[in-house]
Amino acid sequence: MDSFLSCNNITKQYTGHRALDDVSIAVPKGCIYGLLGPNGAGKTSLIRIINQITKPDSGVVLFNGEPLGQKHIKNVGYLPEERGLYKKMKVGDQAVYFARLRGMGKAEAGKKLLQWFRKFEIETWWNKKVEELSKGMQQKIQFIVTIVHEPELLIFDEPFSGFDPINVDLLKNEILHLKEKGTTIIFSTHNMSSVEELCDYICLIDNGKNILSGEIHEVRNQFKDSLMEIRIDRPLDNLSSILPAGVVVLEQKQNNIFNQINVQTPSEMVTNEIIEAIVPHARIISFSESLPSMHDIFVQEVKKNKP
Amino acid sequence: MNPIRIIIEREYLTRVKKKSFIVMTILAPLLIVAAYSLIIYLMVSDATASKKNITVWDESGLFYKAFSDNDQYTFAYIEPRDLDAAKEIFQQSNSHSLLYIPKTQSVIPETANIFSKSQTGMSMKSYIKNVMQKEIERIKLKSSGVDDETLTSIKSGNVVVNAIRLTEDGKKEERSYPEIRMILSMVFGFLVYFVIFIFGAQVMNGVMQEKTNRVVEVMVSTVKPVQLMAGKIIGIALVGLTQFVLWIVFTLIIMGVSSVFLSGFLQGADVSQIAASQPAMGVNIDALTTDMSQAQGENIQYIMESVLSVNYGTMLFAFFIFFIFGYLLYASLFAAVGAIVDNESDTQQFVLPITVPMIIALVTAFRVPDNPDGAMAVALSMIPFTSPITMMARLPFGVPWWQLLTSIVLLVATVWLITWFSAKIYRTGILMYGKKASLKELWKWVR
Numbered sequence: 001m002d003s004f005l006s007c008n009n010i011t012k013q014y015t016g017h018r019a020l021d022d023v024s025i026a027v028p029k030g031c032i033y034g035l036l037g038p039n040g041a042g043k044t045s046l047i048r049i050i051n052q053i054t055k056p057d058s059g060v061v062l063f064n065g066e067p068l069g070q071k072h073i074k075n076v077g078y079l080p081e082e083r084g085l086y087k088k089m090k091v092g093d094q095a096v097y098f099a100r101l102r103g104m105g106k107a108e109a110g111k112k113l114l115q116w117f118r119k120f121e122i123e124t125w126w127n128k129k130v131e132e133l134s135k136g137m138q139q140k141i142q143f144i145v146t147i148v149h150e151p152e153l154l155i156f157d158e159p160f161s162g163f164d165p166i167n168v169d170l171l172k173n174e175i176l177h178l179k180e181k182g183t184t185i186i187f188s189t190h191n192m193s194s195v196e197e198l199c200d201y202i203c204l205i206d207n208g209k210n211i212l213s214g215e216i217h218e219v220r221n222q223f224k225d226s227l228m229e230i231r232i233d234r235p236l237d238n239l240s241s242i243l244p245a246g247v248v249v250l251e252q253k254q255n256n257i258f259n260q261i262n263v264q265t266p267s268e269m270v271t272n273e274i275i276e277a278i279v280p281h282a283r284i285i286s287f288s289e290s291l292p293s294m295h296d297i298f299v300q301e302v303k304k305n306k307p
Numbered sequence: 308m309n310p311i312r313i314i315i316e317r318e319y320l321t322r323v324k325k326k327s328f329i330v331m332t333i334l335a336p337l338l339i340v341a342a343y344s345l346i347i348y349l350m351v352s353d354a355t356a357s358k359k360n361i362t363v364w365d366e367s368g369l370f371y372k373a374f375s376d377n378d379q380y381t382f383a384y385i386e387p388r389d390l391d392a393a394k395e396i397f398q399q400s401n402s403h404s405l406l407y408i409p410k411t412q413s414v415i416p417e418t419a420n421i422f423s424k425s426q427t428g429m430s431m432k433s434y435i436k437n438v439m440q441k442e443i444e445r446i447k448l449k450s451s452g453v454d455d456e457t458l459t460s461i462k463s464g465n466v467v468v469n470a471i472r473l474t475e476d477g478k479k480e481e482r483s484y485p486e487i488r489m490i491l492s493m494v495f496g497f498l499v500y501f502v503i504f505i506f507g508a509q510v511m512n513g514v515m516q517e518k519t520n521r522v523v524e525v526m527v528s529t530v531k532p533v534q535l536m537a538g539k540i541i542g543i544a545l546v547g548l549t550q551f552v553l554w555i556v557f558t559l560i561i562m563g564v565s566s567v568f569l570s571g572f573l574q575g576a577d578v579s580q581i582a583a584s585q586p587a588m589g590v591n592i593d594a595l596t597t598d599m600s601q602a603q604g605e606n607i608q609y610i611m612e613s614v615l616s617v618n619y620g621t622m623l624f625a626f627f628i629f630f631i632f633g634y635l636l637y638a639s640l641f642a643a644v645g646a647i648v649d650n651e652s653d654t655q656q657f658v659l660p661i662t663v664p665m666i667i668a669l670v671t672a673f674r675v676p677d678n679p680d681g682a683m684a685v686a687l688s689m690i691p692f693t694s695p696i697t698m699m700a701r702l703p704f705g706v707p708w709w710q711l712l713t714s715i716v717l718l719v720a721t722v723w724l725i726t727w728f729s730a731k732i733y734r735t736g737i738l739m740y741g742k743k744a745s746l747k748e749l750w751k752w753v754r
Contacts, residue, residue, distance in 0.1 A: 015751065048528075048738075051528035052528070053524075053528050053738065054738075073528075073529060076528070078525065078528045080521070080524040082521040082524055082740075083524075083525075084517075085522060086321075086517075086520065087516075089317075089321060097317050098525065100313050101310050101314075101530060142525075145525075
């Protein structure tokens with residue numbers, strides 16, 4: 001398989017519980033890969049293994065086809081969920097320090113960092129101490145520090161927590177921009193709408209096992225159960241007699257502007273028939289097939305996986 | 308660039324740039340020199356202070372000639388009606404004190420009162436006491452038939468006890484000056500204890516901060532935990548060494564500068580010269596003061612000789628060896644503690660067992676001068692957890708080279724072992740949050 005990063009049959013045992021149980025994931029190059037799962041599922045354990053913070057008990061991680069090793073550290077950027085900077089250190093010095101640890105030269109790091117600081121319009125913070133900044137400001141710096149050495153693989157663990165909507169958009173744009181440039185991104189979050197918005201692939205981990213993974217549209221298609229969402233301009237009382245046979249009305253909702261009907265169809269083929277059946281009785285405002293949200297899939301699958 | 312070097316650079320620079328470091332670096336030598344100068348000043352100030360006039364009312368009539376003028380005091384005898392009159396005369400005079408020796412029932416009075424306009428110095432009180440005792444002694448001896456001549460011949464002056472140590476082959480002998488050795492023993496023993504504690508605690512706090520700030524998560528994804536730990540320990544060691552070198556340099560500079568000012572002052576205060584240049588008065592008392600001054604002069608010479616008798620090269624060399632390895636030993640343990648705990652209040656239970664050997668070493672170090680080659684001292688100077696302190700305390704008294712070498716070898720080997728052990732605990736501990744590690748768990752991490 002042509003993946004940039006692949007974890008094959010990873011197992012990790014801690015005292016008392018098995019954090020990862022034969023987990024395999026394949027992350028294609030240049031995509032955003034969503035790593036999902038309830039708290040304590042084993043996401044952080046997997047991320048730590050990819051970051052070489054811990055070693056797996058068994059299994060292999062391949063980075064660009066090679067077994068993961070010390071030399072790949074410079075090619076990885078990691079934004080942990082639990083963020084931290086040295087409080088008493090100046091922002092600029094600190095950013096340069098982390099960049100140097102990831103293999104950049106001092107002068108090069110300073111130059112690149114200053115570009116990023118300008119881009120984010122925070123160059124005035126350079127000589128401030130970290131403790132003088134708000135939490136959100138610190139997160140911004142941590143984001144820059146994570147990406148400044150232009151790694152091929154980026155791992156973001158809840159990157160948007162603590163940000164206001166404007167900064168969330170700023171970060172989202174940067175993440176998408178990095179993807180365009182060919183960076184592979186692993187994105188771990190509990191925010192399902194941002195998963196739908198950003199991710200190309202997802203993997204759902206629960207109880208140390210990979211219970212669902214694949215291309216996000218395929219996953220959502222796999223879970224769709226031919227649900228249609230129809231909005232019309234007036235309420236219809238005798239819906240079940242109007243609609244073709246086999247179509248089940250699940251719900252009818254009403255507000256000032258429209259009436260919404262949720263139906264389940266025996267197959268996608270009947271959509272035109274449904275429209276034709278409604279047209280004589282009411283004006284159709286919109287008609288769409290509703291894909292299950294990642295939220296629903298998450299909840300459903302994790303519940304199903306409960307022993 | 309090697310990540311350890313980058314980490315060392317950060318640990319070093321952030322600490323050296325701190326205001327507290329700069330203040331300590333400048334302040335400590337100033338304090339040392341100030342304390343040193345104060346001692347010298349106090350030692351000689353009595354001798355150089357302007358003469359004090361003392362009014363004497365000797366009601367007993369026995370000490371009529373006993374007090375005679377010298378370079379510190381001049382005496383004026385008065386014959387008032389009573390004490391109130393004496394006080395009045397005294398108040399109107401420019402005298403510093405009034406010495407009143409009352410008449411008593413017994414033949415020889417044993418009390419005297421000093422009335423002063425200002426505080427009576429210790430030296431004045433003891434001088435008067437001394438003179439009175441000598442005079443009483445003389446009178447008593449005279450009454451039992453000993454004349455002045457015999458008395459002077461009996462009082463043959465000072466006794467000097469020279470402590471001389473034979474080297475093992477018996478060829479060389481040297482004075483051993485136990486006093487200076489005792490001072491150095493205590494100073495160096497305490498210094499090693501002090502620096503290990505100060506800088507070891509800095510390592511622990513540094514590790515703990517990295518853990519609680521969660522900086523460590525990013526750090527260990529970049530460097531190996533052992534590199535992070537080594538970088539911190541080495542960086543702080545360099546801060547300590549820098550501080551020492553700067554202290555030595557600053558102390559020398561300040562002492563150099565201040566000695567220029569002090570030298571004039573000291574010249575005027577050369578007690579033995581003053582005493583020698585004074586014409587002999589032919590009275591016992593003057594013989595006494597000359598004796599005292601000569602003794603003082605000999606003391607100064609003795610102090611100088613003993614200060615120079617110590618092999619400072621060996622002392623400094625050993626100090627750096629024992630400081631560095633003692634520090635490494637304890638710093639790695641402190642690093643492990645910093646990694647285990649989640650907050651400062653949890654440190655106590657782990658810090659205590661670590662510090663017990665150090666405290667034992669320090670307490671016993673103060674007993675080392677009594678018996679520097681005793682079984683206890685030798686044993687503690689071999690055990691690596693106490694040897695940095697105890698060996699430094701023994702060293703001024705001379706330690707066989709094979710003992711010194713064994714002690715160093717044992718220490719280095721232990722440092723190697725303990726660092727390995729601490730690194731294992733550290734590696735696991737820094738990523739553990741919210742869990743308090745039990746000893747059983749710690750043992751699992753090590754294995």
